[in-house]
Amino acid sequence: MTTRVLAFLLLTLAAGAADPVPPAGMAYVPAGEFTMGSDEGNFDERPAHRVQLSAYFIDRHEVTVDEYNAFIRATDRFDVIEGPWFRISTAACVDLLARYEQRYGSVFADFRPPMLTERAAAERLTRDALQWKAAVAALRVLLGADRALADGTAAGLVAAPAVQARIKAEGRLPVTFVTWRDASAYARWAGKRLPTEAEWEKAARGPDRRVYPWGNEWDPARARAGLDVDAGPVAVGQFSQGASPYGCLDMAGNVWEWCEDWFGESYYQECADGIVNPRGPVGLANGELPAPDPKANHLQNARKQGREPDTRKIVRGGCWAAGAGMIGQTEFNNRSARRLWSNPDYWSQDTGFRCAQDAP
Numbered sequence: 001m002t003t004r005v006l007a008f009l010l011l012t013l014a015a016g017a018a019d020p021v022p023p024a025g026m027a028y029v030p031a032g033e034f035t036m037g038s039d040e041g042n043f044d045e046r047p048a049h050r051v052q053l054s055a056y057f058i059d060r061h062e063v064t065v066d067e068y069n070a071f072i073r074a075t076d077r078f079d080v081i082e083g084p085w086f087r088i089s090t091a092a093c094v095d096l097l098a099r100y101e102q103r104y105g106s107v108f109a110d111f112r113p114p115m116l117t118e119r120a121a122a123e124r125l126t127r128d129a130l131q132w133k134a135a136v137a138a139l140r141v142l143l144g145a146d147r148a149l150a151d152g153t154a155a156g157l158v159a160a161p162a163v164q165a166r167i168k169a170e171g172r173l174p175v176t177f178v179t180w181r182d183a184s185a186y187a188r189w190a191g192k193r194l195p196t197e198a199e200w201e202k203a204a205r206g207p208d209r210r211v212y213p214w215g216n217e218w219d220p221a222r223a224r225a226g227l228d229v230d231a232g233p234v235a236v237g238q239f240s241q242g243a244s245p246y247g248c249l250d251m252a253g254n255v256w257e258w259c260e261d262w263f264g265e266s267y268y269q270e271c272a273d274g275i276v277n278p279r280g281p282v283g284l285a286n287g288e289l290p291a292p293d294p295k296a297n298h299l300q301n302a303r304k305q306g307r308e309p310d311t312r313k314i315v316r317g318g319c320w321a322a323g324a325g326m327i328g329q330t331e332f333n334n335r336s337a338r339r340l341w342s343n344p345d346y347w348s349q350d351t352g353f354r355c356a357q358d359a360p
Contacts, residue, residue: 020360026057027203027246028359034207036198037268038337044265045337048209050273051198058195058203059354061236061249062257063186065089066171068178071186079127082179083347087138089175090166096135098154100128108136109151142166172235174255174352180313180344181289183258183353194260195356197314197339198278204252204317205336206245213244213251218331223253226330229321233350248354251317252334256342258353259314262287263341284311289344312341319350 022028037048068085069092072078078099086092101107113129116122139157140147146162157163178186180194187193195203204213214222222242224234237249244251261280264270271278318338323329332338342351 020055022057022359023357025060026357027060027248029053029056029058029199029203029246031055032207033274034202034205035209036201036271036337038211038335041332041335041337042339044268044339046268048337049268049271049275051202051271051278052274052276053198053202054277055359056195056199057357057359058199058246058248059192059356060247062174062255062352062354063183064171064236065091065173065175068175068186069095071189075185075189077185081182082345083177083182084134084138085175085177085182086135087177088142088173088349089170090139090142090163091170093135093139093142093150094154094157094163094167096131097139097157100132101154103128107151107153108132142170172237174233174236174250176233176255176349176352177347178258178352179347180258180342182347184260187353187355190355192355192357194258194353196277196279197259197261197316199356200251200257200259200316201336203246203248204244208245210245211335211337212242213248213336214242218334220330223318223334224250224320225253225318225322225334226324227320228324231320233320233352251336253318253320253322255317255319255350255352256315256322256340256348257317258342258351259316261314263312263314263339280314311343313344315340315342315351321350 019028019030031052031054033050033052035048036051038045039048065085065088069089072081072085072092073095078096086096097108100111104111106112111129111132113125116125136150139150143149143162143166146160149157149160149163184194205211210216212218212222219242220226222239224239233254236254239249239253242252243249262283264281267281316339318334322333323331342348
């Protein structure tokens with residue numbers, strides 16, 4: 001008996017068992033086969049091929065601003081997160097202001113950087129000052145007509161009704177401006193992981209080769225898509241009529257989502273029918289990301305988004321503006337088989353993530 005046949009039998013037996021109860025906020029995807037890719041899509045989606053997956057759980061919705069902020073507070077990762085997630089979160093901006101007020105004994109408007117001769121301390125001061133300034137600037141944008149509040153204390157901000165209203169309104173938005181490493185760190189903290197590309201696609205389209213999560217015909221009423229770039233995402237889970245066969249929401253539109261896999265243009269051509277639990281190309285050496293660059297200023301200069309082989313991570317699912325303004329491109333970019341990529345150190349206003357977990 002070949003290893004592939006044995007794996008298939010085990011998957012089939014697992015699929016026949018009673019479905020386990022998924023963790024809160026997650027959906028159960030049973031073991032079994034589905035067709036991945038599309039012969040009508042881009043060259044990197046071809047050929048369509050059969051894939052065998054073990055059972056797993058996947059988040060019903062994208063990770064939210066509130067959920068991500070809880071992770072930052074619980075792990076005290078303010079100084080190591082690469083992406084400027086606070087740009088979309090009043091709560092995160094206030095957290096940063098409170099942190100630096102405590103560290104330097106001043107509000108930003110009155111802050112006068114001390115002269116430091118010790119190199120490490122001076123570099124930390126520079127990083128802090130840049131992030132502090134960026135948080136204040138982001139807060140002014142988020143608060144709009146109440147932007148003057150950004151020059152006050154964090155305690156005063158928290159007590160302001162306008163700030164409380166903003167925090168509540170933003171909490172259910174999908175978190176964005178996160179790098180692949182940021183997303184992976186959150187998933188580990190939550191006891192989960194990022195989904196593989198194959199897991200993401202099966203959760204989106206099911207075993208019946210549908211084009212979109214809801215079926216084979218594009219319906220703009222079922223997704224946050226086809227809008228101007230300034231429209232932005234909406235709170236997760238608002239398009240219940242766009243749910244996938246497993247009850248996952250926003251798998252077309254709203255924001256693109258990081259996956260675990262490295263991107264390979266010809267990877268599907270190397271996948272034999274019946275491949276079991278594919279995890280994508282090897283990627284960089286040992287399948288690992290390079291270590292964070294302590295000198296990189298991620299607030300001002302994102303690393304160059306390279307197009308070299310084995311340097312890019314998969315993103316899936318489209319976004320609110322994917323293809324907007326070009327005939328047929330909204331429908332094309334929000335298909336469940338659509339593949340896109342991004343440099344793992346890159347962050348964007350249109351990219352977030354959801355998590356997965358092995359099922360027993």
